[in-house]
Amino acid sequence: MNNYLISSRRKKTIIGFLICLIIGSFILNIMIGSSGMSFMEVIETILMKRVGTMNHTIVWNIRLPIGLMAIVVGSSLAIGGLQMQTVLRNSMASPYTLGISSAASFGAGLGIILGVKIFPGFDNLIVPINAFIATMIAAFILYGVSNKEGISRNTIVLFGMALSFMFSALTASLQYIASEQALKSFMFWSFGDLSKTNWNKLGISALVFLVVYILFLKDAWKLTALSLGDTKARALGVEVSKIRRKTIVLVAFLAATCISFVGTIGFIGLVAPHIARLLVGEDQRFLLPISALIGGFILSLASIVSKVIIPGVLLPIGIVTSLIGIPFFIALIFRKGDRI
């Protein structure tokens, strides 16, 4: 057996190990809460052996969708961050780079503070729909800019920063005129929170993740080639501008879906791809699933920590991921030989 096959086998083992970790953290996440449950109680409830009990209601209506949402959102943010880092060749890129989160905040702010509906109808979903539409508007502006001939990735990053500042300024204006109550609601939204998850939101998020994941997987070789640089990738036959535009729109779509349902959850999209890259390198056929699994595991773990850090209080998960992410972020900045 040659080294390539041995290395592939090792990467598959890592995937298997991460799947086990995710299952473990998922079960633990369901066990922990204001009313604790044993491992067996959780398993039996999931297997529909305790229908009609209080535990059944708690697990099926609250903890199961939240536990699964943590995995789906964590995986989505991780692959979004991975592909932003890949197409922009910037290790500090995340799914929120290029003004995506600022646009979402502005959209949510319009709904929460001014009660504006960008899309009429769906009164209960003003905030997620606004956040989604604002994000997609930002994404299509970016698409238009990156479609210009000869545009470099640095120009795209700078334009994204300009968009980000513009939406931040607009959001700050909204906050300035907001009532105290609206401001409080907006602040809570911006923390990032899984507690409002239900099966519908989970279903939509999972479907979007799956579609985007498959599309990325189809481009796995091209995305891997991009890691060699634009010119080398072009020399190998990759249509660099085309795949960059396509990837930016897919990441925006993925991030918009996550943000609109759970708010802004930072650092997963930055951290998970880096850990995955250290484990398996840049071959996207392995890097993509492993990033997704690490992202899902980290957010699942953060969901557990958010319940236990202050007993009886459920901290917004966005705060927990930021607290965990900051030390890693600092280590990343000072890591010798890392790309910037």
Add this chain to the structure above:
Amino acid sequence: MIEIKDLNFSYGSKIVLKDLNINLKSGITGIVGPNAAGKSTLMKCIYGMNKYNGSIEIKGKDLAGMDRSEKNRILGYLPQEETYIPRLTVIETVLLGNMENLSYKLSKDEIDQAYRVLSYLDLEDLDDRYLIELSGGQRQMVYIAQTLIKNPEIILMDEPTNNLDIKRQIEFCKMLRTLNLEKDISIVVILHDLNMATKYCDNILVMNNRGNIYDYGDKNIITCDLMKDVYGVDVDIIEHKGDKIIVHV
């Protein structure tokens, strides 16, 4: 082998290549000239990466009329190495050379083919090493292997000896000759070291800084007058065992 007629190329209003006409012969061709003479731009035009005016024929076929797979079958292109070195292993990098034909789940044949190329270049022992762990010379050899996997008839190389010490430069140039003789691959290579060009290239294309060709021919075209006209430097040219050695005075 590569026939260029009335080639013009500009970046916006800046003219880079102006009315180029040349027929590059097979063998090893060195492209030399001062910085910003348009050497890399010319190479990108020949590979079809730059939209140009004029015509380029590769082995009698119009480049503009070739589809990508046909072009990729005939031509290989080794651009300058970028500053960022990805976390890819040697074997993964070589496999990428065949990217357009690779299946998602690699077949045994696809893997074996990459190993055969590595073995040909004596790189087999480095197969699972990351590129970042290799020396500049070893990395260039890996990129050559990446190009060779498609069995091209012509390989274009943009300053492949940059960042190599003298020993690695010599080894690299000898390897180009081996490829030319054993695999019948013609090579067009941009070089800055004129002594290397005169020693290892069959023909030399000298470009001036006006986006045009100053001269084309064997090593005898390199003269003191040429060096003065093209580079603006005074040199002596010494003959040593049949080789020309250019010495700055």
